[in-house]
Amino acid sequence: MPSPSDIRLPFPASVLRAPKGSAWQRWQIDPEAARPQVSLKSLDPAEKPFSGGDKAADKAAVERLADEIDQLQNVFHPDARYKLLVVLQGTDTAGKDGTVRGVFGRTSPLGVRTVGWKAPSEAERAHDYLWRIHQAMPGNGEIVVFNRSHYEDVLVPVVNGWIDKAQTQQRYAHINDFERLLAETGTVVLKFMLHIGFDEQRQRLQDRIDDPEKHWKFSLGDLEVRKQWGAYQKAYEDFLATTSTPWAPWTVVPANSKTHRNLMVATIVRDTLQRLALRFPPDDPALKNLRVE
Amino acid sequence: MPSPSDIRLPFPASVLRAPKGSAWQRWQIDPEAARPQVSLKSLDPAEKPFSGGDKAADKAAVERLADEIDQLQNVFHPDARYKLLVVLQGTDTAGKDGTVRGVFGRTSPLGVRTVGWKAPSEAERAHDYLWRIHQAMPGNGEIVVFNRSHYEDVLVPVVNGWIDKAQTQQRYAHINDFERLLAETGTVVLKFMLHIGFDEQRQRLQDRIDDPEKHWKFSLGDLEVRKQWGAYQKAYEDFLATTSTPWAPWTVVPANSKTHRNLMVATIVRDTLQRLALRFPPDDPALKNLRVE
Numbered sequence: 001m002p003s004p005s006d007i008r009l010p011f012p013a014s015v016l017r018a019p020k021g022s023a024w025q026r027w028q029i030d031p032e033a034a035r036p037q038v039s040l041k042s043l044d045p046a047e048k049p050f051s052g053g054d055k056a057a058d059k060a061a062v063e064r065l066a067d068e069i070d071q072l073q074n075v076f077h078p079d080a081r082y083k084l085l086v087v088l089q090g091t092d093t094a095g096k097d098g099t100v101r102g103v104f105g106r107t108s109p110l111g112v113r114t115v116g117w118k119a120p121s122e123a124e125r126a127h128d129y130l131w132r133i134h135q136a137m138p139g140n141g142e143i144v145v146f147n148r149s150h151y152e153d154v155l156v157p158v159v160n161g162w163i164d165k166a167q168t169q170q171r172y173a174h175i176n177d178f179e180r181l182l183a184e185t186g187t188v189v190l191k192f193m194l195h196i197g198f199d200e201q202r203q204r205l206q207d208r209i210d211d212p213e214k215h216w217k218f219s220l221g222d223l224e225v226r227k228q229w230g231a232y233q234k235a236y237e238d239f240l241a242t243t244s245t246p247w248a249p250w251t252v253v254p255a256n257s258k259t260h261r262n263l264m265v266a267t268i269v270r271d272t273l274q275r276l277a278l279r280f281p282p283d284d285p286a287l288k289n290l291r292v293e
Numbered sequence: 294m295p296s297p298s299d300i301r302l303p304f305p306a307s308v309l310r311a312p313k314g315s316a317w318q319r320w321q322i323d324p325e326a327a328r329p330q331v332s333l334k335s336l337d338p339a340e341k342p343f344s345g346g347d348k349a350a351d352k353a354a355v356e357r358l359a360d361e362i363d364q365l366q367n368v369f370h371p372d373a374r375y376k377l378l379v380v381l382q383g384t385d386t387a388g389k390d391g392t393v394r395g396v397f398g399r400t401s402p403l404g405v406r407t408v409g410w411k412a413p414s415e416a417e418r419a420h421d422y423l424w425r426i427h428q429a430m431p432g433n434g435e436i437v438v439f440n441r442s443h444y445e446d447v448l449v450p451v452v453n454g455w456i457d458k459a460q461t462q463q464r465y466a467h468i469n470d471f472e473r474l475l476a477e478t479g480t481v482v483l484k485f486m487l488h489i490g491f492d493e494q495r496q497r498l499q500d501r502i503d504d505p506e507k508h509w510k511f512s513l514g515d516l517e518v519r520k521q522w523g524a525y526q527k528a529y530e531d532f533l534a535t536t537s538t539p540w541a542p543w544t545v546v547p548a549n550s551k552t553h554r555n556l557m558v559a560t561i562v563r564d565t566l567q568r569l570a571l572r573f574p575p576d577d578p579a580l581k582n583l584r585v586e
Contacts, residue, residue: 202585
């Protein structure tokens with residue numbers, strides 16, 4: 001990994017860092033550590049570090065934050081100096097869709113684009129695994145949310161034994177290098193791992209089975225993946241430790257509570273946008289006293 | 294144009310038709326007429342055919358409709374039998390962005406994708422003009438909104454004299470054939486021409502010049518385009534008459550009032566989705582009594 005002094009971001013690196021002593025800090029995988037220890041077992045998915053203690057008040061706060069993000073997007077777009085990529089990772093039922101709705105549900109569809117990543121097509125597999133990812137990146141003034149991401153390419157192959165340890169390390173390096181390119185050319189990359197417990201997932205899968213209106217969210221394959229829970233958690237720990245970089249750090253979001261999950265992600269997105277000190281483009285003297293005929 | 298009996302839509306053709314005697318009917322360019330007369334001068338952009346008469350009530354109705362569209366999208370997606378393309382055309386300041394926000398501002402960003410079309414890049418110009426359009430089409434269960442569209446390719450070249458009459462007719466035929474492909478393979482195509490008056494545009498452009506926070510929406514080129522107002526109106530009339538087909542009809546939306554514009558578009562989108570008789574996918578017997586371990 002390049003030393004922090006080699007990195008040239010077009011925004012202060014502190015934009016991406018959990019402030020010392022903040023509720024966020026414990027949940028951000030330390031991007032300065034050479035190889036931080038990550039133990040998902042020691043991070044309780046039922047915790048609510050961003051909660052004020054009252055659920056109704058937390059819900060109201062999420063709505064206010066969603067409105068604030070909409071307002072900030074209204075400047076982020078014309079400002080056009082930065083791009084924002086929000087990566088959402090998590091096991092089945094971790095709440096990726098719900099986070100998009102809760103956090104960006106008040107933003108005009110003009111202002112935010114979501115990309116849901118599925119298994120690559122044959123045409124996509126004919127390219128390197130970052131090829132299709134690169135094409136989906138936000139442009140200046142654009143916000144893109146990834147529902148799953150290129151991290152599936154160091155999850156699924158690892159858990160299923162399709163790539164060995166050396167190949168996995170190689171992929172981490174590719175991804176870190178790729179994200180460094182993005183960051184150094186103006187993309188603010190926020191990566192969230194939505195963290196739910198094994199029991200919570202059981203309940204949520206059961207809900208999808210029991211409610212006919214949720215059947216479409218369920219496939220029998222989800223139960224096979226659930227059997228690999230331990231291997232997936234280990235693969236998560238591995239990439240969280242290896243790809244939380246100063247230019248694209250990971251945050252683990254305790255997500256058993258949907259309201260808390262939205263509150264935490266929305267707060268971090270809002271704070272990050274605020275720290276960018278967004279502004280409308282400078283005045284154009286040609287427009288002074290111009291009258292339309 | 295193929296005769297209506299040749300057309301095989303996977304949904305009733307009536308889904309796309311303004312009901313006889315409805316407020317919508319006068320504003321839909323008759324898709325059954327061989328070549329309807331279209332006179333934008335006779336369609337007053339200040340009219341409010343969908344208004345209940347009270348602006349506050351109209352605004353509240355738009356919010357309710359936006360919520361209803363969100364609810365319908367929640368079934369449209371898992372239903373996955375259809376695709377929805379909403380085309381928004383109109384002169385500068387006609388309110389395309391505002392319509393997206395007003396009509397789809399309550400829909401999760403997961404459920405609707407917007408595409409803003411600008412002048413083609415060099416790489417895009419190396420292909421036919423529908424090549425990039427085709428790539429942006431919605432898939433099953435997806436809603437896509439076009440902010441401008443392929444109709445710019447029979448507006449800008451026509452007004453600037455880059456293509457002659459025969460070439461223009463040829464493009465209309467391409468577009469009609471292309472949209473027929475879309476419709477016959479499950480895409481519901483709703484096309485709206487947002488219609489504002491010459492004076493209304495003057496005021497809106499002036500607002501963009503006078504308000505520094507709106508400068509980014511303005512370019513000096515907009516004043517040059519405004520000088521071609523008459524030629525653009527004529528080009529609009531021409532394609533409205535030629536490309537309002539039974540499988541993809543045009544509706545003119547009187548849009549001097551922003552509230553009315555949103556009310557009319559939202560009502561038609563809501564009604565169209567309702568008429569599709571959406572439903573969750575049929576029950577899967579494999580899920581009966583299934584328990585998650």
